[in-house]
Amino acid sequence: xxxxxxxxxxxxxxxxxxxxxxxxxxxxxxxxxxxxxxxxxxxxxxxxxxxxxxxxxxxxxxxxxxxxxxxxxxxxxxxxxxxxxxxxxxxxxxxxxxxxxxxxxxxxxxxxxxxxxxxxxxxxxxxxxxxxxxxxxxxxxxxxxxxxxxxxxxxxxxxxxxxxxxxxxxxxxxxxxxxxxxxxxxxxxxxxxxxxxxxxxxxxxxxxxxxxxxxxxxxxxxxxxxxxxxxxxxxxxxxxxxxxxxxxxxxxxxxxxxxxxxxxxxxxxxxxxxxxxxxxxxxxxxxxxxxxxxxxxxxxxxxxxxxxxxxxxxxxxxxxxxxxxxxxxxxxxxxxxxxxxxxxxxxxx
Amino acid sequence: xxxxxxxxxxxxxxxxxxxxxxxxxxxxxxxxxxxxxxxxxxxxxxxxxxxxxxxxxxxxxxxxxxxxxxxxxxxxxxxxxxxxxxxxxxxxxxxxxxxxxxxxxxxxxxxxxxxxxxxxxxxxxxxxxxxxxxxxxxxxxxxxxxxxxxxxxxxxxxxxxxxxxxxxxxxxxxxxxxxxxxxxxxxxxxxxxxxxxxxxxxxxxxxxxxxxxxxxxxxxxx
Ligand code: B12
Numbered sequence: 001x002x003x004x005x006x007x008x009x010x011x012x013x014x015x016x017x018x019x020x021x022x023x024x025x026x027x028x029x030x031x032x033x034x035x036x037x038x039x040x041x042x043x044x045x046x047x048x049x050x051x052x053x054x055x056x057x058x059x060x061x062x063x064x065x066x067x068x069x070x071x072x073x074x075x076x077x078x079x080x081x082x083x084x085x086x087x088x089x090x091x092x093x094x095x096x097x098x099x100x101x102x103x104x105x106x107x108x109x110x111x112x113x114x115x116x117x118x119x120x121x122x123x124x125x126x127x128x129x130x131x132x133x134x135x136x137x138x139x140x141x142x143x144x145x146x147x148x149x150x151x152x153x154x155x156x157x158x159x160x161x162x163x164x165x166x167x168x169x170x171x172x173x174x175x176x177x178x179x180x181x182x183x184x185x186x187x188x189x190x191x192x193x194x195x196x197x198x199x200x201x202x203x204x205x206x207x208x209x210x211x212x213x214x215x216x217x218x219x220x221x222x223x224x225x226x227x228x229x230x231x232x233x234x235x236x237x238x239x240x241x242x243x244x245x246x247x248x249x250x251x252x253x254x255x256x257x258x259x260x261x262x263x264x265x266x267x268x269x270x271x272x273x274x275x276x277x278x279x280x281x282x283x284x285x286x287x288x289x290x291x292x293x294x295x296x297x298x299x300x301x302x303x304x305x306x307x308x309x310x311x312x313x314x315x316x317x318x319x320x321x322x323x324x325x326x327x328x329x330x331x332x333x334x335x336x337x338x339x340x341x342x343x344x345x346x347x348x349x
Numbered sequence: 350x351x352x353x354x355x356x357x358x359x360x361x362x363x364x365x366x367x368x369x370x371x372x373x374x375x376x377x378x379x380x381x382x383x384x385x386x387x388x389x390x391x392x393x394x395x396x397x398x399x400x401x402x403x404x405x406x407x408x409x410x411x412x413x414x415x416x417x418x419x420x421x422x423x424x425x426x427x428x429x430x431x432x433x434x435x436x437x438x439x440x441x442x443x444x445x446x447x448x449x450x451x452x453x454x455x456x457x458x459x460x461x462x463x464x465x466x467x468x469x470x471x472x473x474x475x476x477x478x479x480x481x482x483x484x485x486x487x488x489x490x491x492x493x494x495x496x497x498x499x500x501x502x503x504x505x506x507x508x509x510x511x512x513x514x515x516x517x518x519x520x521x522x523x524x525x526x527x528x529x530x531x532x533x534x535x536x537x538x539x540x541x542x543x544x545x546x547x548x549x550x551x552x553x554x555x556x557x558x559x560x561x562x563x564x565x566x567x568x569x570x571x
Contacts, residue, residue, distance in 0.1 A: 084449050084502055087449070087503065087506070090451055090500075091451060153451065155456070156453070158457075159415075162365060162412055162416055163419075204410060206411045208410035208412060208413060261537075262537075296538075329505060
């Protein structure tokens with residue numbers, strides 16, 4: 001079976017030789033090709049080549065159309081990206097500096113005609129041609145309620161959200177939602193089939209239960225309505241979200257969840273499993289390793305954690321092993337140990 | 350009367366209603382409460398109580414955390430202007446996010462809590478070079494340099510807290526100025542702060558406030 005078949009089998013709960021194994025190696029591609037981050041991320045060819053090389057070496061299942069999350073701000077006019085040699089590029093300057101700037105903000109009429117899309121499109125094209133038939137291709141899409149953090153900074157966004165004028169806030173959210181709807185359609189059309197919906201504000205941890213229901217949920221419905229939830233993965237930037245899983249499954253119809261390492265995996269798994277019948281028996285619990293600890297874990301510690309996760313996740317099927325955005329500081333040996341352990345403990349009878 | 354004021358203020362803060370909180374404070378002043386009483390008998394205990402409530406409440410959240418710190422800092426700043434005598438300041442802190450890091454929310458919450466605890470804070474902004482942390486700390490007479498970092502590479506890299514430590518050492522300032530750190534990587538790995546040469550870390554704003562106040566007091570006592 002190909003990695004793509006294995007993923008589909010896991011979602012459907014049909015037989016497969018092992019669980020799907022995702023490993024998110026983004027910035028590591030630059031090192032792989034012996035390039036600086038700036039040079040690496042300048043070209044879609046590089047991002048595709050770096051990933052394909054790492055996939056051959058490590059054998060994990062997935063590849064990414066994502067360069068770095070800050071790229072989404074480029075569509076709104078951000079032209080200052082702060083590169084680092086030891087970590088992910090970051091938005092270097094906010095396009096919204098004061099509330100007045102919100103009125104000037106524009107969503108491109110067609111994001112695929114925007115220069116920021118060109119290299120992503122090249123990368124996706126290469127990935128589709130090389131491994132599209134065999135490997136899942138992931139996309140990263142920031143929810144309307146979280147995208148303002150990239151455009152104005154988290155503290156200013158929280159301030160606008162909590163104390164600002166509702167019409168201004170809603171106008172900004174409306175633009176972000178329009179952007180999301182275009183973005184998800186563009187990625188789908190370009191061949192991405194695992195669509196990671198990044199929605200940290202879709203947790204009680206960020207906004208509490210009341211605001212989750214009155215604010216986050218309606219905006220998420222709006223983001224997802226036109227394109228539907230096919231291939232959508234619920235992900236909260238590694239923030240825990242077990243308590244919203246029932247609502248997300250019932251109201252948004254999303255049955256694939258990327259669980260925070262800070263959350264109880266067993267609880268997540270049973271919550272999802274108990275609701276699978278409402279989703280035609282399809283769904284997936286993605287167990288996510290704490291990849292910040294991977295920086296210094298011994299091989300024994302890494303193996304023990306992978307084993308623990310697989311033991312919780314495997315019974316009953318519908319389980320995937322995954323990572324966060326793997327920090328560059330993780331030694332390569334630890335990546336190997338983790339993946340070897342995932343293949344070993346993730347084998348199915 | 351004081352009990353009523355405290356309760357109304359706490360309710361307003363818990364509901365993240367800034368206007369209501371200010372209304373309680375203004376009514377209290379109109380009814381003869383002094384600015385000192387507002388800060389020491391209402392705001393500071395409220396921050397502490399709120400935070401412990403928030404820690405206990407399963408539905409506690411970041412928005413509440415943010416607003417509690419924000420309201421407390423704003424009320425305290427306004428009240429300080431009305432104090433009969435300048436208040437006793439516990440100490441001074443410069444705070445910023447590490448070089449290469451533009452994540453601003455954690456820093457803002459910590460600042461709010463410090464202000465409400467009578468610590469003077471100078472905000473150096475985001476993406477602050479190590480040299481600037483040290484130079485500004487000297488200028489400001491800071492007891493503590495507080496560095497917020499949300500990403501592993503800005504937390505543990507060569508240009509963040511490690512470099513600040515190296516500069517303090519180089520300039521013989523380690524006795525005078527302490528380094529504290531916080532942000533996501535430290536919450537994922539509670540031992541991380543030691544490896545970057547920090548004297549302390551905290552998982553949230555109120556714990557940060559307490560830890561920093563203790564550190565300043567210990568420094569002054571020795
Ligand atoms: C929300 C979020 C986002 C949002 C908003 C980002 C933004 N601009 O703020 C979005 C979805 C856009 C995003 C994007 C990215 N993110 Co992000 N994100 C988060 C998340 C879920 C929460 C961060 C947050 O705002 N927390 C709220 C604040 C208030 O909490 P806090 O900062 O920790 O502060 C508290 C304490 O830590 C403490 N504290 C804070 N500072 C200080 C300082 C001192 C001195 C003290 C004592 C205490 C203290 O008190 C504070 C108040 O209680 C975290 C995961 C997590 N669970 O924390 C990941 C996380 C920070 N992100 C991460 C990454 C990698 C990214 C990206 C770089 C991904 C990429 N490859 O592009 C991008 C970068 C975007 C950019 N800026 O260009 C990683 C970083 C780790 C790493 N691998 O290096 C994390 C940890 C997730 C993970 N485990 O993979 N992210």
